[in-house]
Amino acid sequence: MSQNRSMLIIPGNSPKGLQNAPVFNPDLLVLDLADGVPLEDKDSARLLVKEAIGFMDYENTQVVVRINSLQSGFGAKDIEIITPVQPIAFVIPQGNAEQLQEIEILLAESEKKAGLKEGSIGLIPVVETVKTLEQMSSLLNVSPRIKSAFFNAEGLAQELGIVRSKEGDEILYARSKFAMTCRAAGMNSFDTAFTDSNDYEGLEKDCLKARNLGFTGKAAIDGRQIDTIHKIFV
Template sequence: MPDARPLRSVLYIPGSRPRALEKARGLPVDAIIFDLEDAVAADEKVAARATLAAALAEGGYGARMKIVRINGLDTPWGAEDAQAVRDMGVDAVLLPKVSAPADLDALAALTGDVPLWAMMETPLGMLNAPQIAAHRLLQGMVMGTNDLAKELQTRFRPDREPLMVGLGLCLLAAKAHGCAIIDGVYNAFKDTAGLEIECTQGRDMGFDGKTLIHPAQIDTANTAFSPSEDEIDLARRQIAAFEEVEASGQGVAVVDGRIVENLHTVTARETLAKAGAIASMMEG
């Protein structure tokens, strides 16, 4: 069964802003990406590294997954970022623009056994997604849809059709190798209706959650990527019905006019496990 740890909402927080780092301790997010890359100006990058290290040492982030996005290893800051993150006690280090497994090898040479996450945002990354997902230290992928759209020279469409091939390739690779996979950001942070549509699309595709750029987006993502009450109720009834027919020597049940086989109960148990993990996090 896949890890039921919730990753519904994954919020980017600039590593250079103490007030944002403090506020994040009280936000109802499942994971935080502490960003040393795009959200930090060039002349602030060295100071941001120290600011973030101090905030993480202070703690207070609870059960939230702590991920640090470093600068690329081809930049003046990437190697020192990686070496610093190794000692920050985080759950994972996120490398931007991963295009091949060798990129992760280069990072692992600096970070040791710290779990790795990969930003998937280049055409070559899409084509190499299976090999990237198979890396021994990789535990998650994050879709960098803004950079991918730039590289592909696409036009913006609410249905994201120009990005579907890339999204699908990464999704298949992540599922094949047991990695978490998080959908890209929705840029119009005041457009709740548009965010809800895109979250629903991502959830329907199979993404574990959504990367977010503003706290106002958290509730929408949490709702979209949580099992609904109807889904929880159906899961319980499917399990009960199947166990009943199985006890009588049969292999197929019927719930709400639909066939229920063993594979459906596997999905149902995953749904209940995810709901339980979400409830535990909220209680914590």
């Protein structure tokens, strides 16, 4: 059975990153078409990720793709192009219920076109706004494709205009609510990434805090963080 302790986020427009990422053995490898890719490269990143999934040996990791939101104007094309290479899931930024319902329809059409069984690709909503945090219970029930969710504290901090700290006291309520709601729904919960990739002691403390709040795993922005995450989330 696949484990869900870590998700490593890699920009989708970097061949070097796409090739090196499996070396770190993350449980989930997130090929990012959203935040990690500048606007002018959205089209080429989408094609690179499609070709990489078909070419690379990603056997020991579960490949997921973080698409752009539908509101951005890029999300629908991301689904259309990536679906045929069948990632295990799409990560959905600003994963509110309305958008997830629209994506459900688009994805079902794309799966049919690609000859895939309906429902074969999962959805992982990113909770990064106050509204989605408060609507989480209903959000997780929008689609049977949802088996995991990802809490992005950086997005929430931006919306609230709060300054993030390594200790994370400012996101304690949000983290607790997120983790408990996922637990109640029987879903995997990925905690926000620890953004100082050179502070391993800080990362370990942050992992412990997240685990004690009920999270089942954590995101990483650097492959070197994976071993520490796996040490805490067993």
